[in-house]
Amino acid sequence: MNVPLLDLTRQYTTIANEIEPKVLELIRSQKLILGKPVEELEQTIAEYCDSKYAIGVSSGTDAQLMALMALNIGPGDEVIVPTFSFFATAGVVVRVGATPVFVDVDPVTYNMDAEAMKKRITNKTKAIMPVHLFGQAFDIDAIEAIANKFGIPIIEDAAQAIGTQYRDGTKVGSRGLMGTFSFYPTKNLGAFGDGGVITTNDEKLAIHLKQMRNHGMEPKYFHSFIGGNFRLDALQAEVLNVKFPNLESWHQKRRENAELYNSLFIDARVTSAEFSQTLSNENLVVLPKAVNKNSGVPNHHIYNQYTIRVQNRDAVRANLTQNGIGTEVYYPLNFHDQECFAYLGEKSESFPIANEAAQTCLALPIFPELTTNEIEYVATTLINAIKK
Ligand SMILES: Cc1ncc(COP(=O)(O)O)c(C=O)c1O
Structure with a gap:
């Protein structure tokens, strides 16, 4: 597929x-x-x-x-x-x-x-x-x-x-x-x-x-x-x-697609804190979480992107590509590490969270017209890929 x-x-x-x-x-x-x-x-x-x-x-x-x-x-x-x-x-x-x-x-x-x-x-x-x-x-x-x-x-x-x-x-x-x-x-x-x-x-x-x-x-x-x-x-x-x-119905479809992914990844998911502490290439996925940090109240989300985080991202991505699944990395290099901003003299260590995100984030297909079969295929392929 x-x-x-x-x-x-x-x-x-x-x-x-x-x-x-x-x-x-x-x-x-x-x-x-x-x-x-x-x-x-x-x-x-x-x-x-x-x-x-x-x-x-x-x-x-x-x-x-x-x-x-x-x-x-x-x-x-x-x-x-x-x-x-x-x-x-x-x-x-x-x-x-x-x-x-x-x-x-x-x-x-x-x-x-x-x-x-x-x-x-x-x-x-x-x-x-x-x-x-x-x-x-x-x-x-x-x-x-x-x-x-x-x-x-x-x-x-x-x-x-x-x-x-x-x-x-x-x-x-x-x-x-x-x-x-x-x-x-x-x-x-x-x-x-x-x-x-x-x-x-x-x-x-x-x-x-x-x-x-x-x-x-x-x-x-x-x-x-x-x-x-x-x-x-x-x-x-x-x-x-x-x-x-x-537009509103397209947002809604994206949200439903995100919910379906979330339910399919339920056994593999970890929080971002657990993820950061784990160095091994295990069965781990951080899912996008629509939540307010301070209050814990759910946030509204229109899922322009459904971005997960996985260890060994590039290998996982290559596996998905081999299996016919399109993904993207938003974004592989933060501003502070871009060549054109070197003159600013920012230190990479000052941005640990963005650095980890750039190394591990992976956007999956989320567009409104995806079928349930396609989402299930993406989820199954991903779960197999992260077990490798
Ligand atoms: C966060 C963000 N800012 C700015 C832009 C720039 O928008 P445009 O591509 O329409 O110039 C984009 C879009 O690609 C974006 O994702």
């Missing part, structure tokens, strides 16, 4: 009848940039994400870059980010001329550790940019309490977490000064190319970001500040408008 990590064609066949006439209509209209489809999407996303404003932009990376630009962050400034994330989270900080400051993660959720973050705040810290990694919210209560005390704005990197809820039931992206999202095709709400959105409750910021995405232009050919071409294509917005009504 072959089980891909992600098969987007399966989703496409379920919505093709709806999407194709809309796309054709848009192509025939030749109204290709911004316009009505983008405005409709912005309204939908703002409402869905419990935010007053949403600004459609060219990608999740550009959304983050724009957020930093809107805060006038530049040379001499520091921005705190988790060391375990997709590269964009740190890359954008350097692109505005500022210094990324890395923080270790929580061993259960893999999200930025609030206490470790507190220790890295200096008088140069101009923003904190935590990530809702894999689709689970970071601990906003703890991070917000610290950020508020120091008067530092939070930019939420919600690229992987559209629709994820905080413990209070509100959606991610609504409590930071800005939330940034990606519509990259692998995301739970994916476009047919690149796209992103920024959410905010601040009206002045929303107006500024709208102007920024079109070279800071207002009115036409008059520029009061420098922005960029960060516009969202009408075509991508139209695709997202058609897909959006399915």
Whole structure:
């Protein structure tokens, strides 16, 4: 049996009848940039994400870059980010001329550790940019309490977490000064190319970001500040408008798939603490745990990724590949160990949890259209692989 990590064609066949006439209509209209489809999407996303404003932009990376630009962050400034994330989270900080400051993660959720973050705040810290990694919210209560005390704005990197809820039931992206999202095709709400959105409750910021995405232009050919071409294509917005009504059911399917995996791995599972203490290559899997560290209360999760941890990860992964199963390692090298950030002089030993995660994490297929048979096959193959 072959089980891909992600098969987007399966989703496409379920919505093709709806999407194709809309796309054709848009192509025939030749109204290709911004316009009505983008405005409709912005309204939908703002409402869905419990935010007053949403600004459609060219990608999740550009959304983050724009957020930093809107805060006038530049040379001499520091921005705190988790060391375990997709590269964009740190890359954008350097692109505005500022210094990324890395923080270790929580061993259960893999999200930025609030206490470790507190220790890295200096008088140069101009923003904190935590990530809702894999689709689970970071601990906003703890991070917000610290950020508020120091008067530092939070930019939420919600690229992987559209629709994820905080413990209070509100959606991610609504409590930071800005939330940034990606519509990259692998995301739970994916476009047919690149796209992103920024959410905010601040009206002045929303107006500024709208102007920024079109070279800071207002009115036409008059520029009061420098922005960029960060516009969202009408075509991508139209695709997202058609897909959006399915989003909650796709989240739900991912959650059901995660529950099925969890039940199939029940005999092999260990806690992350037990896992760290065991050096042998035994029958051990750490499962993703949707839980708040401090309260123990279950966390909402949209499972953009279902990431487990196993000993001898590379051998286990090779075994799964041989058996036709697609997997991925998100992420094999933390920011503090990346060649391009060597100049920062961060010490690898300062990030033990992220280091262990990078060596042991493995993402399994979790997309909504997976069949029960496929999930059972992945689980059985994995259990056999870790016994070897
Ligand atoms: C955590 C995180 N941040 C930022 C991004 C950047 O988004 P995009 O690929 O749309 O530029 C991604 C997506 O790939 C991501 O996963």
